[in-house]
Amino acid sequence: MFPEGTFLKRLIFMFIQILLQAPTIVQKDIPLPLPVPEWFLIVVLVSMFLVHMLFINFMVGGSIITLAYQLLGLRKPDYDKLAYEVAQTITVNKSMAVVMGIAPLLAINTLYTTYFYTANALTGLMWIMIIPLVTIAFLLLYAHKFLWHRLEKNKLLHISILATSVAIFLFVPLIFLTNVNLMMFPDKWSVVEGFLSALTLPNVFPRYLHFLNACLAASGLLLVWYFGRSSFDFEGKFPALSRYRIRLNLYTVTFYGSVVQFLVGPIVLMTLPTQGLGWNVLGVILTGASIAVFALFWLWKELNAQEAQFGKHFPKIAVTMGIVVLFMGSGRQLYRSNVIDPHRKLVAQKTADYEKMVQEARTEAARPPAAGPATAINMPGETVFNGNCVACHQVDEKLVGPAMKEAAQIYKGNINGLIGWIRKPGKKREGPAMPAQTHLTDEQVKQVAEWILSLNT
Amino acid sequence: MDFPIFHLDFIGNRAMIAIIAVLHAVINHALAVGLMPVVTMLEIKGFRLMATQPELAEKWDRLAYRILFFAFIITTTIGAMTGVGIWFSAALINPASIASLIRVFFGAWFVEWGVFVTEVVLMLLYFLTWKKLKSSMAMKFRHVKYGLFLSFFSWITMAIIVSILAFMMDTGNWNTNRSFLYGFTNPLYLPQLAFRTPLAMTMGGMIALFLTLIFTRNDQPFRAVALRSISKWVLVWGPFAAGGAMLYYYMIPQNLTGNLPVAMGTIEFQSWYQQIIVIVAVAIGLVILLANWAYFRPRTTPVWLAGVSILLIAGLMGHFERLREFIRKPYVIGEYMYSNGYRVEDYPLLKRDGVLKHANFVATKEITVDNQLAAGRDVFILTCSRCHTSNGAVNSLASKFTNMFGTKPWESGPLKGYIKNMHSARYFMPPFPGNDEELEALTVFIKSLQDYPQPVPGAQDGLGFQKATPAKPLAYN
Numbered sequence: 001m002f003p004e005g006t007f008l009k010r011l012i013f014m015f016i017q018i019l020l021q022a023p024t025i026v027q028k029d030i031p032l033p034l035p036v037p038e039w040f041l042i043v044v045l046v047s048m049f050l051v052h053m054l055f056i057n058f059m060v061g062g063s064i065i066t067l068a069y070q071l072l073g074l075r076k077p078d079y080d081k082l083a084y085e086v087a088q089t090i091t092v093n094k095s096m097a098v099v100m101g102i103a104p105l106l107a108i109n110t111l112y113t114t115y116f117y118t119a120n121a122l123t124g125l126m127w128i129m130i131i132p133l134v135t136i137a138f139l140l141l142y143a144h145k146f147l148w149h150r151l152e153k154n155k156l157l158h159i160s161i162l163a164t165s166v167a168i169f170l171f172v173p174l175i176f177l178t179n180v181n182l183m184m185f186p187d188k189w190s191v192v193e194g195f196l197s198a199l200t201l202p203n204v205f206p207r208y209l210h211f212l213n214a215c216l217a218a219s220g221l222l223l224v225w226y227f228g229r230s231s232f233d234f235e236g237k238f239p240a241l242s243r244y245r246i247r248l249n250l251y252t253v254t255f256y257g258s259v260v261q262f263l264v265g266p267i268v269l270m271t272l273p274t275q276g277l278g279w280n281v282l283g284v285i286l287t288g289a290s291i292a293v294f295a296l297f298w299l300w301k302e303l304n305a306q307e308a309q310f311g312k313h314f315p316k317i318a319v320t321m322g323i324v325v326l327f328m329g330s331g332r333q334l335y336r337s338n339v340i341d342p343h344r345k346l347v348a349q350k351t352a353d354y355e356k357m358v359q360e361a362r363t364e365a366a367r368p369p370a371a372g373p374a375t376a377i378n379m380p381g382e383t384v385f386n387g388n389c390v391a392c393h394q395v396d397e398k399l400v401g402p403a404m405k406e407a408a409q410i411y412k413g414n415i416n417g418l419i420g421w422i423r424k425p426g427k428k429r430e431g432p433a434m435p436a437q438t439h440l441t442d443e444q445v446k447q448v449a450e451w452i453l454s455l456n457t
Numbered sequence: 458m459d460f461p462i463f464h465l466d467f468i469g470n471r472a473m474i475a476i477i478a479v480l481h482a483v484i485n486h487a488l489a490v491g492l493m494p495v496v497t498m499l500e501i502k503g504f505r506l507m508a509t510q511p512e513l514a515e516k517w518d519r520l521a522y523r524i525l526f527f528a529f530i531i532t533t534t535i536g537a538m539t540g541v542g543i544w545f546s547a548a549l550i551n552p553a554s555i556a557s558l559i560r561v562f563f564g565a566w567f568v569e570w571g572v573f574v575t576e577v578v579l580m581l582l583y584f585l586t587w588k589k590l591k592s593s594m595a596m597k598f599r600h601v602k603y604g605l606f607l608s609f610f611s612w613i614t615m616a617i618i619v620s621i622l623a624f625m626m627d628t629g630n631w632n633t634n635r636s637f638l639y640g641f642t643n644p645l646y647l648p649q650l651a652f653r654t655p656l657a658m659t660m661g662g663m664i665a666l667f668l669t670l671i672f673t674r675n676d677q678p679f680r681a682v683a684l685r686s687i688s689k690w691v692l693v694w695g696p697f698a699a700g701g702a703m704l705y706y707y708m709i710p711q712n713l714t715g716n717l718p719v720a721m722g723t724i725e726f727q728s729w730y731q732q733i734i735v736i737v738a739v740a741i742g743l744v745i746l747l748a749n750w751a752y753f754r755p756r757t758t759p760v761w762l763a764g765v766s767i768l769l770i771a772g773l774m775g776h777f778e779r780l781r782e783f784i785r786k787p788y789v790i791g792e793y794m795y796s797n798g799y800r801v802e803d804y805p806l807l808k809r810d811g812v813l814k815h816a817n818f819v820a821t822k823e824i825t826v827d828n829q830l831a832a833g834r835d836v837f838i839l840t841c842s843r844c845h846t847s848n849g850a851v852n853s854l855a856s857k858f859t860n861m862f863g864t865k866p867w868e869s870g871p872l873k874g875y876i877k878n879m880h881s882a883r884y885f886m887p888p889f890p891g892n893d894e895e896l897e898a899l900t901v902f903i904k905s906l907q908d909y910p911q912p913v914p915g916a917q918d919g920l921g922f923q924k925a926t927p928a929k930p931l932a933y934n
Contacts, residue, residue: 025817028459030556035563091533092581098537099577102570105544110559117460117552124463124549124917131477131542138534189461189818193919354815361806391875391882392861399871400861432860436727 024187027114029351041111049104050329055097060169061219062090078240119183126195137168184339206268217257220250255299276339288327295320381451408455418449458798461818463549464915469851470550481539488528489611491661496525497604529584553798554789579607648708652701659698662691667763681755691748699741740769786885795887811892833902848910855906872900
């Protein structure tokens with residue numbers, strides 16, 4: 001089935017495999033009821049995920065912008081100071097991004113248990129790599145921020161530190177996107193072979209581009225506000241730069257990021273497998289897109305405004321963008337439920353069937369055997385033996401420890417010796433020593449010893 | 458478990474989760490729960506001197522800030538990410554159990570998240586506003602309040618999570634009372650909290666002591682004063698930590714004998730129980746000795762010994778975490794689900810039909826004479842791999858069976874006999890869930906570990922079905 005050959009050949013083959021429809025797997029769900037109503041989980045998932053993503057956007061976009069400013073700062077030192085200022089925001093945004101991610105993680109774990117965990121396991125190594133990778137990126141960000149003045153003379157090293165964490169930030173989203181893609185398509189689960197092959201799911205890279213643009217657009221907007229605050233002494237801090245110019249440039253970043261979304265968006269839609277597309281999804285997304293047109297319009301006005309008029313559309317732009325994001329997030333959830341919900345019905349059915357079988361088997365097992373040889377247990381010691389000793393001992397044969405017939409020979413007529421051994425075993429043979437059976441009562445030890453010695457006859 | 462099964466066949470799955478979890482617990486106890494009150498206390502020392510002795514006040518303030526800086530860097534990177542890492546790794550390693558726990562504990566975890574958000578916001582506020590809020594007494598007072606709130610919320614986070622842990626350890630009433638409030642009334646909850654709280658405070662104090670020794674090298678007079686206050690903190694909490702450890706120590710057998718009498722009989726537990734008392738005595742003894750040293754002879758206190766005592770007390774904590782393993786086994790959720798991810802109630806069905814028939818992500822559904830080895834590998838993955846590697850570094854089947862049956866070729870009979878009955882003498886092992894055919898296949902796989910050991914891939918390496926089986930090597934057969 002799987003060709004030997006060059007890496008490229010393997011990759012192409014993987015890709016073809018993934019495009020082909022493989023048999024859809026239907027799992028059993030966890031047979032415990034949902035702890036809260038489903039709508040509550042969906043609201044938490046959608047709303048808190050957007051908050052999480054907003055901070056992620058600020059964090060990733062902020063790091064990229066810091067890097068850009070620092071590179072500009074090599075020529076014009078005030079840009080380096082500007083970079084330092086932007087770097088201050090990342091510390092807050094990254095901590096908020098992590099903590100706000102926990103609620104949607106909890107919600108998606110509860111609501112889409114089988115789907116999410118399956119995708120996690122299939123890309124397992126990379127999935128768990130998120131933890132050390134992000135930790136390293138965070139530590140590097142701190143090193144970059146707190147060693148700024150000490151590394152003044154070694155800009156190459158200083159910028160490399162930041163560039164490394166930016167590189168990690170650019171890679172990690174691919175792992176998440178692969179997972180949220182893979183979880184929606186049970187028909188792909190049987191053909192996926194680890195992270196690299198799941199990465200070739202057709203929708204991963206378009207969404208990745210979508211994400212990067214969002215990072216730039218959101219961070220640009222955040223910084224337009226940050227540098228525009230009247231309490232921020234821009235002119236005092238950066239005498240060689242113009243507050244208006246910098247904010248204009250940041251607006252341009254936002255504008256550019258948003259315009260490109262209009263080109264990437266349709267590609268994201270087109271590469272989504274059709275089974276989840278419906279008028280509800282399209283309706284919500286197109287509504288979002290048409291609201292985005294207004295934001296773009298005001299952005300355009302800001303870009304062309306006189307310096308005195310500059311900034312007056314900012315609140316409208318921020319609010320409209322927020323609404324657009326809410327629409328896009330809801331559209332995304334609608335698509336996911338369109339894809340998964342029919343499959344979830346199958347899963348629920350299978351879970352119910354399985355539970356029925358489990359109960360039947362339990363009743364069956366509880367019923368005493370109708371006919372058949374009566375297992376004659378004559379001595380209470382045999383019951384004790386079967387409950388405690390059989391893992392290591394058998395009657396006739398050596399298992400881990402010696403055969404009981406052999407022990408019966410050794411302790412013939414010496415029941416106290418046998419009891420003493422069971423209570424406090426020594427070590428006479430190869431293999432592990434016998435543990436002391438301190439949990440047995442004196443009566444039980446006596447019974448089992450009697451039974452062992454009875455094997456002599 | 459009806460999930461594709463992630464498996465690390467060298468270090469083992471338990472090792473991965475243990476590293477992440479212990480790292481997180483130590484950082485949480487030492488640097489968040491324990492250290493935040495110490496930092497606040499040092500800040501208050503400076504605050505009180507602001508009007509009368511501004512220079513000395515500034516020294517206290519600077520010391521507190523530098524200690525906080527250290528805590529901030531570690532907790533918001535390694536601390537935060539290992540917290541997420543526990544979720545990630547638990548979901549990879551035992552999805553059935555974490556998914557079941559989430560359905561019971563959703564409320565507790567949701568509240569925990571709220572407290573956690575508050576904690577992070579307060580941490581950011583406390584650290585980032587330190588330099589802005591120190592120009593006047595009023596501002597400083599506000600800042601001190603942030604510190605007090607932060608200390609309180611750090612402790613609350615721990616108190617909630619301990620309830621969840623206590624619930625998971627309890628082998629009692631899960632089946633009759635499936636609610637998380639039960640965790641708070643669990644008999645091990647209060648002893649655990651009584652142990653963890655002073656332990657965290659002691660650890661926090663020791664970290665502060667260690668850092669102060671480093672930060673005040675060039676200011677001997679202030680060093681003496683600072684070390685005195687911090688060692689007082691350690692001397693107050695240290696004995697409580699020892700007391701809490703002893704209380705917990707005495708509560709354990711009571712709970713064990715109530716629920717799992719067999720546990721007491723194992724060599725592993727007996728040696729653990731004997732070791733822990735030595736470790737408690739040595740670690741806490743050293744801490745108290747060092748605190749006395751710092752109090753009476755601040756000039757000669759050795760930094761390295763402070764470092765050693767921190768490592769020892771972290772070791773003590775890690776050693777206590779092992780207790781959970783002893784108490785919960787063979788279950789992952791008391792009397793409901795075994796460590797292998799199968800529920801107790803699944804057993805009659807699986808014993809009858811076999812585990813393969815009801816599993817989705819396996820290469821073999823029907824066992825034939827030709828596919829016994831592959832089927833056995835699947836049975837291993839489904840029933841053993843959560844705790845065992847095949848031939849890896851940690852807890853491998855190969856080492857266990859070599860230990861029991863020696864290096865001579867293992868025979869099917871004794872292997873089967875052992876696996877069928879292992880749970881009756883080794884209390885920590887769940888019963889084998891499969892049917893006789895699967896047991897046969899499993900022994901074929903186990904025997905192959907002796908002749909021709911091959912690492913067993915997990916789901917992350919591809920699922921195994923839809924794939925051609927590799928040709929058999931000549932060395933095998």
